[in-house]
Amino acid sequence: MKIVVIGGSGHIGSFLIPRLVRGGHDVINISRGTSAAYVDAPEWQQVRQVTADRHLEDREGTFGDRVAGLGADVVIDLVCFTLDSATALVKRLRGETGHLLHCGSIWRYGASRKLPISEGSDSTAEPLDEYGIQKRDIAGMLKGETASGGLITTSLHPGHIVGPGWHPVGPLGNFDPSVWQKIAAGQPLQIPGGGTELMHHVHADDLAQAFEKAMQSRESAAGEDFNIVAPSALTVRGYLEIAASWFGREPHSEMVSWEDFRETTTPEHADTSWAHLSRNHCLTIEKARSLLGYAPRYEPEQAVREALQWLIGNNKLKVQIT
The missing domain is CATH 3.40.50.720 (NAD(P)-binding Rossmann-like Domain)
Structure with missing residues (x-):
């Protein structure tokens, strides 16, 4: 065609x-x-x-x-x-x-x-x-x-x-590269809300x-x-734990209010986090599976890791993944 x-x-x-x-x-x-x-x-x-x-x-x-x-x-x-x-x-x-x-x-x-x-x-x-x-x-x-x-x-x-060539939505629901740098260094992260919010x-x-x-x-x-979407969605806390393991680290986090979180980052990153996490999305793909035969190959963490490896390998992100 x-x-x-x-x-x-x-x-x-x-x-x-x-x-x-x-x-x-x-x-x-x-x-x-x-x-x-x-x-x-x-x-x-x-x-x-x-x-x-x-x-x-x-x-x-x-x-x-x-x-x-x-x-x-x-x-x-x-x-x-x-x-x-x-x-x-x-x-x-x-x-x-x-x-x-x-x-x-x-x-x-x-x-x-x-x-x-x-x-x-x-x-x-x-x-x-x-x-x-x-x-x-x-x-x-x-x-x-x-x-x-x-x-x-x-x-x-x-x-x-998510894919090679651009920054993925990260564990805090934004595109702040310093989040990945803190995770890689084993530094604590302040997490807004309860840590159970979902991203898909x-x-x-x-x-x-x-x-x-x-x-x-x-x-x-x-x-x-x-x-x-991917077969599953990530919670903030689960995403952080998985991401920390890529750098050989244990996750370190502190739950804070949204007001306090806004004091730790830029208005742009805070607004982006709110936009993603306040929606708290997890979707079913059963309709696409049954009518189209949709069969995603990537779990969300696999897709994110591939994107990070590309960013690091192309000097777009200054961290070292194991």
């Missing part, structure tokens, strides 16, 4: 596009052309690159024409963040493309009420920010589009994406696998939305 990937040079596309090429597909990547894939692979030599500024072209009303003009059987949209943008693309591709797959986010869910969280349940409160609201509304629009007999669509909603990661290649399987199972995936 001819497949157009929108935003394929980032976290997900770095793994997805080589998979699609290996599958024998004709692949076109639309991106701003400002960055290369995180993982070098020979398959990229077979990919046609199209440079476009989606934000600008959405404003001008021309982006949908650009995508439709490529004549794709399948369009995989990895970088759509507003309902207006998603709706415009759907309208233009209706009758032109066989299948549109959209990358959503587990932040379409607000704070958890019941665990694990399943698609379409009342397990969470409403989304907590504009990003999550837009992702929720896009998923709803896509389901309605397919249910009404329009474009065949599918939305996949990943957890905290997913390796970028497992997410790429899910997109590939959804594309291959169009009848089962039509009009559906899927949680795409």
